[in-house]
Amino acid sequence: xxxxxxxxxxxxxxxxxxxxxxxxxxxxxxxxxxxxxxxxxxxxxxxxxxxxxxxxxxxxxxxxxxxxxxxxxxxxxxxxxxxxxxxxxxxxxxxxxxxxxxxxxxxxxxxxxxxxxxxxxxxxxxxxxxxxxxxxxxxxxxxxxxxxxxxxxxxxxxxxxxxxxxxxxxxxxxxxxxxxxxxxxxxxxxxxxxxxxxxxxxxxxxxxxxxxxxxxxxxxxxxxxxxxxxxxxxxxxxxxxxxxxxxxxxxxxxxxxxxxxxxxxxxxxxxxxxxxxxxxxxxxxxxxxxxxxxxxxxxxxxxxxxxxxxxxxxxxxxxxxxxxxxxxxxx
Amino acid sequence: xxxxxxxxxxxxxxxxxxxxxxxxxxxxxxxxxxxxxxxxxxxxxxxxxxxxxxxxxxxxxxxxxxxxxxxxxxxxxxxxxxxxxxxxxxxxxxxxxxxxxxxxxxxxxxxxxxxxxxxxxxxxxxxxxxxxxxxxxxxxxxxxxxxxxxxxxxxxxxxxxxxxxxxxxxxxxxxxxxxxxxxxxxxxxxxxxxxxxxxxxxxxxxxxxxxxxxxxxxxxxxxxxxxxxxxxxxxxxxxxxxxxxxxxxxxxxxxxxxxxxxxxxxxxxxxxxxxxxxxxxxxxxxxxxxxxxxxxxxxxxxxxxxxxxxxxxxxxxxxxxxxxxxxxxxxxxxxxx
Numbered sequence: 001x002x003x004x005x006x007x008x009x010x011x012x013x014x015x016x017x018x019x020x021x022x023x024x025x026x027x028x029x030x031x032x033x034x035x036x037x038x039x040x041x042x043x044x045x046x047x048x049x050x051x052x053x054x055x056x057x058x059x060x061x062x063x064x065x066x067x068x069x070x071x072x073x074x075x076x077x078x079x080x081x082x083x084x085x086x087x088x089x090x091x092x093x094x095x096x097x098x099x100x101x102x103x104x105x106x107x108x109x110x111x112x113x114x115x116x117x118x119x120x121x122x123x124x125x126x127x128x129x130x131x132x133x134x135x136x137x138x139x140x141x142x143x144x145x146x147x148x149x150x151x152x153x154x155x156x157x158x159x160x161x162x163x164x165x166x167x168x169x170x171x172x173x174x175x176x177x178x179x180x181x182x183x184x185x186x187x188x189x190x191x192x193x194x195x196x197x198x199x200x201x202x203x204x205x206x207x208x209x210x211x212x213x214x215x216x217x218x219x220x221x222x223x224x225x226x227x228x229x230x231x232x233x234x235x236x237x238x239x240x241x242x243x244x245x246x247x248x249x250x251x252x253x254x255x256x257x258x259x260x261x262x263x264x265x266x267x268x269x270x271x272x273x274x275x276x277x278x279x280x281x282x283x284x285x286x287x288x289x290x291x292x293x294x295x296x297x298x299x300x301x302x303x304x305x306x307x308x309x310x311x312x313x314x315x316x317x318x319x320x321x322x323x324x325x326x327x328x329x330x331x
Numbered sequence: 332x333x334x335x336x337x338x339x340x341x342x343x344x345x346x347x348x349x350x351x352x353x354x355x356x357x358x359x360x361x362x363x364x365x366x367x368x369x370x371x372x373x374x375x376x377x378x379x380x381x382x383x384x385x386x387x388x389x390x391x392x393x394x395x396x397x398x399x400x401x402x403x404x405x406x407x408x409x410x411x412x413x414x415x416x417x418x419x420x421x422x423x424x425x426x427x428x429x430x431x432x433x434x435x436x437x438x439x440x441x442x443x444x445x446x447x448x449x450x451x452x453x454x455x456x457x458x459x460x461x462x463x464x465x466x467x468x469x470x471x472x473x474x475x476x477x478x479x480x481x482x483x484x485x486x487x488x489x490x491x492x493x494x495x496x497x498x499x500x501x502x503x504x505x506x507x508x509x510x511x512x513x514x515x516x517x518x519x520x521x522x523x524x525x526x527x528x529x530x531x532x533x534x535x536x537x538x539x540x541x542x543x544x545x546x547x548x549x550x551x552x553x554x555x556x557x558x559x560x561x562x563x564x565x566x567x568x569x570x571x572x573x574x575x576x577x578x579x580x581x582x583x584x585x586x587x588x589x590x591x592x593x594x595x596x597x598x599x600x601x602x603x604x605x606x607x608x609x610x611x612x613x614x615x616x617x618x619x620x621x622x623x624x625x626x627x628x629x630x631x632x633x634x635x636x637x638x639x640x641x642x643x644x645x646x647x648x649x650x651x652x653x654x655x656x657x658x659x660x661x662x663x664x665x666x667x668x
Contacts, residue, residue, distance in 0.1 A: 058570055090573030097564060097571075105565040106663060107586040117572040152662040168572070 004031035005176050005208045006055065006093075009069035013047070013054050016062045022278045024063075025051045026232040029312075032176060035206040037199075039219045039240070041255070042229035045275050048212045049098075051229075052178045056095055057085055072176070091121040094169035096198075098181040100161035104153035110137075110164050111149030117171045136167040140197060159190035166197065176208040183218075195222070216259050220244055228252050231275050231286040238311040248311035248318040250291045285316065293317055293324045339654055343647050351404060354639045355397050358632050364389065365413045368630040387413060400636060409640065410633030412626075419637030423619060427641075428512025429499060430611065430618035434603040436534050437542035442596065445546045449553025450588075454580055456558060464550060472547035476606055480540040480613040487536060494535050497615040501529040541610040545599040552595045556588040563587070590661050597653025601646045 013025040025047040032038050040048045054065045055077065070077045072088060080088075097103040105113060114136060115129040124132065130149075137145035140163040153161060162182060169177055179198060183191035199222055202209045211223060219226055219240060226243045228236040228251065236249040247253040254271045256262060263269065273290040282288050288298040295316070303316045310318040310325070317324035366375070366383050375383075384390045388399065403410055409419040448468075452461040488496045495501065499514050507521035515534070518526035560566065561584055569583040608620035615621070619638060626634040 056571055058567055086573040086575065088573070090571055095571045097568065099564055102564040103568045105569065105583050105587070107661070108583075113568075116574070120572060120574055154663045165568075168568075 004033050005036075005073060006030065006032040006210075007069055007071045008051075008055070009067060011051055011054060011065070011067040011070060013050050013059065014064045014066075016064070017278070019278060024232050025054065028227075028229070028234045029237070030210075030227055030234075032208045032210055034175065034208050035202075036225070037202060037209045037211060037223045038225045038227065039211045039213060039223035040227045040229060041213055041216065041219055043214060043275055045231075046229040047232035048229050049180050050232075052095070052180060052210060052212060056089055056093065056178065057082075058095075087121070090117050090174075091172045092174055093176045093178065094172070094174040096162070096165050096169050096177065096179040096182045099185050100165050100182075101153070101158055101185070103165055104156075104161055106153050108152075109149065110151050110153065110156070114149070114164070114168050114171055117168055121172045132171070133167075136170055137164070139170070139201070140164070140167045141193075142167075158186050159194060162186060162190075162194050163197065166194075166201070170201065170205070173205070174207060176210070177202070178210045178212070180212045181214070182211075184214075216255060217261070228255070231281075233286060233314055234312075235287070235314040236311045238308075243311065246319075246321060248306065248313040248320065249287075249315050250293050250319060250324075251287050252311075252313075253319055253322065254290075254292075285314075293319075335658065336655070339651060343651065346647060347644070350640065350643050351401055352397075354636050354643075355400060358635045358639075359393070361627065361630065363630055365630040365632060368628070369414075400633075404637075404640060409637030412634045413631045414626075414629050414634070419634050420641075422622065422634065423638060423641050425512070426617065426619045426622050428509075429514070429616060430604070430607050430620060432513045432515065433534065433537050433541060433610065433616060433618060434600070434607055436538040437540075437603055437606075438545060438596070438599065440538050440542035441545035441549050441599070445549030446553050446589075446592065449550040449592075450557055450580065450585060452550070452554045453557035453561060453588075461554075465554070468547040468550045470547075471543045472551075474543065476540060476544070476609045477613055479543060480536070480610060483536050483540060484613070495529075495533050497613075499530070499533050499616060500526075501533070505529060537610050537614045537616055540613070541603060541606050544602055544606060545596070548595055548599060548602075549592060553588065553592050556591045557584060560584045560588040586660070590657065593653060593656055593660060597650050597656075600649040604642050604646060 008028060008030040011025060011028040011030075012023060015022045015024055028047075028051050030038065030040075030051075040051070042048045050059065050063075053059050054063070055070065055072075057077070059065065065078075067078060072093060075088065077085060077088070104110070111130070111133055114133045115126075118124055118129045118132060119126075122129075133149055134145045137148055142148050142160065142163050148156075148160075153164075156164065166182075182198060183194050186194060195218060198209070198211075201207075211218070213219060223240050226236075226238065226240050227234055228243075228249065230251050236243070236247065236252050238248070243252065244256065247256055251271075254269075257269045258271065260268060271290055276282060276286055276289070282299060283302075284300045285291070285294070285298045285303045288294040291298065298316050301316070303314050306313045306315060306318045310320070313319075317326060319325070365387060366380060366389075381390070388396060391399070400410065407420075409423075411418050412422060415422065448464050452464040455461050484496055487494045500518075505518070505521070505523050505526045507517060507523065507526070510517050510520050514530040515527065518530040557580075561580075563584075565587075566579060566584050569579045574583075604620075607616075607618060608623055610616065611618045611620035612624050619642065623635065623638050626638065
């Protein structure tokens, strides 16, 4: 594997709430290499967005971020001053958000908002910035770019807005793009277009891409590697093909079983229960109340991480070909 | 845009009609009448009383008086002051620049202090600064103007001797004919050394007193509006571009947060002109407010009616302008949504 662009070890994010600290992200590890496409999947509230916002340094002040390592290239993001960090954010790492309509500032034109990122990081004249902005809109498939640059966000559709967000992210030719559920807020027909656009641009520019999604179908079509998150914990990580062929964590297996494409019976299988909240966290494995393989050990002892061969599964009894393994045998 | 303008103008017409009626009635609800106010306890011969009442049209039925008054206003005639025998409009035109100058300086004071205070309080929410600003704002808002004015005069003018006690100008040292009616401008035009400084010094305390309530309102409004905007997705986008906090807060957030603040500033013109009545009385400021108070004492019906109509008209027009400014700031309205 190439030298990773982004390297995260044991990332945790804790929010101070009125009912005490809430650990939204708990021990996430992730490496993303140049040109690689890594997907992070999980339900709402599994901490996938929060983990990436922590990388960007965009969390509110109530959040406390800690990690053994949080590095971009050879630069440690944890110890960097805010000013130094802003030179990386928006320049080398860009982010695309879930809600394109509300992510653009309603008071400024599209062109202003695209050129602004270039003005902050690149040494270009205003004519060059304008020229590049036109090229960028053209690149993301917006017709009549010159005219669109003068448009205000409310004059654009959701799909158009997301294209603008993508153009904005690409403005400074970043090395890494984090896309946080970029298609969730869009119409189904537009979703495929935006996803195709992202993939094409990623392939053409060789940029690293972290795709946050809850859509297993998108994962299967796009990514090389998958990281599965549950209740803030990273519970499995392996190559996409391997994950779909032989999921090692019972949660991953249950997620895959719930895919309509894979269902065999008349009823679509579902995972009973909900993600535990702040108050009802189980003592042992966080997934144990919903896991059909759970034992007393699972309910009382927090699991440790399994080997890479078992998808780094955070499970006492990782699955192999759908059968729970005792870790003694597995290792 | 043009239709928006027309609709907005049309909406002010019923307001004017209601206003005409209310001022007419309110003025007559004050006990006594202009003649009593002038003769006092000495009394007056019945024939002379009848003659005066006839001259002033007070012997007419009330509905008749209202129609005459309304008819006059529609034709731009605001009547003639009973006491000074000058047309109300002419008196108003002489006095209004003084009030406008004061209100303008008070508003500048309120905006220049209120918006940055509100922004900083929002950015540093929960901090000592935030609590301090909000406490001061609430105190300022709750303080009676006349009391606050007297306190300032006592402290700043009497105790520290920093500012003049009252009036618009140091008339012993400077005299010049009014050109624009605005003392700050006239003092410069007069070319007399130190005149501008004296005019400005006279403005300090009245502006602070009159600007305190708008300052409190603007600071609180800016803070809450800013807090809301800072949580918006587009502010996060701006941060994600690696922009400086100054640009994120001062441009991306503030531009959006100002939209409700501008409306509030417009609404403050009413507060300012109403507050001017008290402030001008405290500081012997020769403006419309002081004139109105004197007119009440004299039961000068035409002066009161006309003066209130003119002031209200100005408030309505300013609010109209504010609505149009609002359109200029917010492109979603400009382009018809």
